[in-house]
Amino acid sequence: MYNPISTEFFDQLTVAMQRKIPSKIEYYQNEEQEKKKEKQQTKALVKTMEVINGFEFVVLDTQEKIRLSLVVTFNGKRHRED
Incomplete structure (x- = not known):
């Protein structure tokens, strides 16, 4: 189930x-x-954010793409439960 980020x-x-x-x-x-x-x-710089196949991703300067709904913490702040 899709949960939008806060x-x-x-x-x-x-x-x-x-x-x-x-x-x-x-x-x-x-x-x-x-x-x-x-x-x-x-650890990287956030370059941009984009939507791929209906999911939100953060794109880093390392070329990594991380699905935002799978991020647990960002700069020490918790964004989801384990």
């Missing part, structure tokens, strides 16, 4: 993108990792 999370992403703030993101790479509780971490 406006607070969207605002945090926008500020990080505009101010070029290096951001630490803890996330699940995919739904399989989510089931196994296998989190990933990365």
